[in-house]
Structure formats: C-alpha cells, structure tokens
Amino acid sequence: MTTRYREPPSFLKEELYKIANYLMTHGKGILGLDQSPETMGIRDLQVENTQENRRKFREIVILADDDLANYFSGIIFPTDAFYDLMPSGETIVQCLKKKGIVCGVKLDKGLLPLIGSEGECTTSGISDLEQQCQFYKSFECHFAKWRCVYRVGDNLPSSLAIFNNAEILARFANVCQYHRLVPIIEPEILPEGKHTLLRAQKIAETVFSALIKSLNNHHIYLEGVILKINFVTPGMQGRSVYTPAEIAATTLTVLNRTIPAALAGIVFLAGGSCEDEATAFLDAINQPIGRRPWPLSFSFARGMLHSVMHTWAGDEDKVEDARKVLMQRAKSNNWAALGEYVLKKEKMLQKLKKEEEKRKALLGFEHNKKLKTHAFNDKTEDSDESAASI
Helix, strand or coil: CCCHHHHHHHHHHHHHHHHHHHHCCCEEEEEECCCCCCCCCCCCCCCCCCCCHHHHHHHHHHCCCCCHCCEEEEECCHHHHHHHHHHHCHHHHHHHHHCCCCEEEECCCCCCHHHCCCCCEEEECCCCCCHHHHHHHHHHCCCCEEEEEECCCCEEHHHHHHHHHHHHHHHHHHHHHHCCCEEEEEECCCCCCCHHHHHHHHHHHHHHHHHHHHCCCCCCHCCCEEEEEEEECCCCCCCCCCHHHHHHHHHHHHHHHHCCCCCCCEECCCCCCCCCHHHHHHHHHHCCCCCCCCCCEEEECCCHHHHHHHHCCHHHHHHHHHHHHHHHHHHHHHHHHHHHHHHHHHHHHHHHHHHHHHHHHHHHHHHHHHHHHHHHHHHHHHHHHHHHHC
16 A cells, blocks of 8 residues: 555645635534425425526525625535526626625435445435536536435444445545535434434444545545534434533534544534524534534534525515524524524523513503503592582
C-alpha cells in the first residue's frame, strides 16, 4: 500500500476552505429545500405534486424577508429548480446571491436495492457525477449533497451496506472537490426500529468510522467537507424516552470518537424528530459542555418546512402567513445553533406573560372605571329624582 498521492493544489484547497467556512458561519444553517413537496407531505394537503407547485413553494421561501440571510448561509436545491425564474426574471442563484446565500444542489438520484443484502439500499448517480458537477458549478453552485441510508435491524446495517455506502460517499466527495464543489456527505441512519440508545450509538460509531476511513483512502481534503447526520436517538418504535441533554451527550460521544477535528463542520438533519424536538436537540448540543472541535449547526428540511407547508397548503392567500412561520422557525433554529434557544424562549415567554398581565390590569382598570362611571350616573339620576320630588 503506497502512501504517495497528489496533494490538491493550494488554490483549490483555499477555495474549498472559504466555501465550507462560509457555509458553517456561526449561528447560520443550511436549508434543505431539495425534497419534493410530495416527500414533505403534500399528499396530506391535497396539493398536486407538479413542477408549478414545487416552484411556488420554493418561491415562498426564496422571496421571504431579506433577513433570511441572517439565518441561512446556504440552500440546497434539487436539480430541476435551477431552471426556475423569479417574478423579477432572475434565476434562483442570482436572487439568492444578492442576499448573500450560497446555492447548492442535491446530486444523488435516489435509492436502489443493494444486491446481496437483506433489503438494504445504495444510492444511484455516480456514473455521470463528473458531468453533473461541471454543469452545476457553471450555474454558480458552490456545494453539493449526496445521501446514503442505513437501515437498523437485528443484523443491520450489514458490513456490505456500511462499506459500500462509505465508498460511494468518498467517491462523491472526491469528484466534487476536483470540480471545486464542497461536498456535503449525508450518511443517514434511519430512526425506524426498537433499538436502544446504546445500540444506536454503536451503529453510528461503526458507520462514521468506516466513512472517515474511506474519505482518507481517497485523500479527501477534510477541511473542505461538511458532514450531515441525524442526532443519535433510540428507535422510534421503542419505549425509552431521553432528554435533549442526554441525546446531545450521546451524539457528542459518537462524534468525538470518530470524526477528525479537521472536518469543516457538522450539520444535523431532523430525521424522525418533530420540529420543536429537533430544535431542542440542536440547542442542547450547542451548550458549552464537552469537547466540540467542529462547528455544529442545522440543515433541516422537514424539520424547518413542515409547518410552513401546512400553513400554505397551496392557498395563495396564505403565502405571507407561511413566510411568517418560516422566519419564526428560522429564528428559533438560529438561537439553537448559538445554544440560546431555551434561554431566549424563556425570556420571550416571560415577556409575553408580563404583557398579558399588563393587558389584564388595563382591562381591569377600564372595567372598574366603567363601574364607577355607572355608579356615579346612577347616583346623579337618584339625586335628580329626589330634587324633582321636592
């Protein structure tokens, strides 16, 4: 086994480093807008899954408040989104570039059965990856995402799935970096099952260790790589319940045991967690405890957009309401990425409570004033009647 390899040129490393560090700006996340509305529950909303409806929903997000750039450093799009034009005639990339948000693209083409496994999957799209990278870099995309999934069972994930997917993710990262794209690699361990938190921890350690070995075998420039993972949690069908602090501690243990400090950053997906739960986990893992040599932020899709989608539900009259929900969700996750979500939420609740008390006090004052006025009027009327009788 040789230890000789060609070092990436300094200009390439510098470009990848700058892009990755911009994406991992403290407190900002990477929005996952790469899922189709069908995946995000559009069938439940009875909105037809068409290109036009997908474009409308993306437009709701892209044309939201200018403060969007305060919460997101980048947005991941599916390949078909780059042909959309905004009402101004601009492309998505041109529109977001003015806001200071970097565009990225999802380049995997979905899951395929992994032959020889017990119902496990691999990911397609490697065969024409070079052409795809060249094409979307010309669109001024500066990063790309690739997802592999791992099922959990009594004997799963298998060694075949672990090493096959690690190799595919490493090959993806290699091609991306060669074409000046920062790779976001997503080894998603599916949350379905009855497995314990300890088993989830050991599976994550095994999967991430194999992934890092493959990245090193392909001589990937780690300072130009972002890892996208779910929080380490027990199976969704299990009965165990853990606090956000316990989930955060377990996840940090896994990361410290397996992920090199050189990595540009780690972003979390919501996985099987609801929006508020994912935000609570993110806040807990960003508390000033434990060793965290990498920036930790979020890259939520359903965990950010589920309530936005339900607010919109295909109704043009609800577009502004949906945008308000988006900005509130963005602000909450910004607080969580800074480790300030619980504190800010408590302060906000205290503020609302004080405002409610003031409102009630004011209403009480007005009510008493009316009672006194009525009493005075009644007394005056009685006096007038008495005077009239005299």
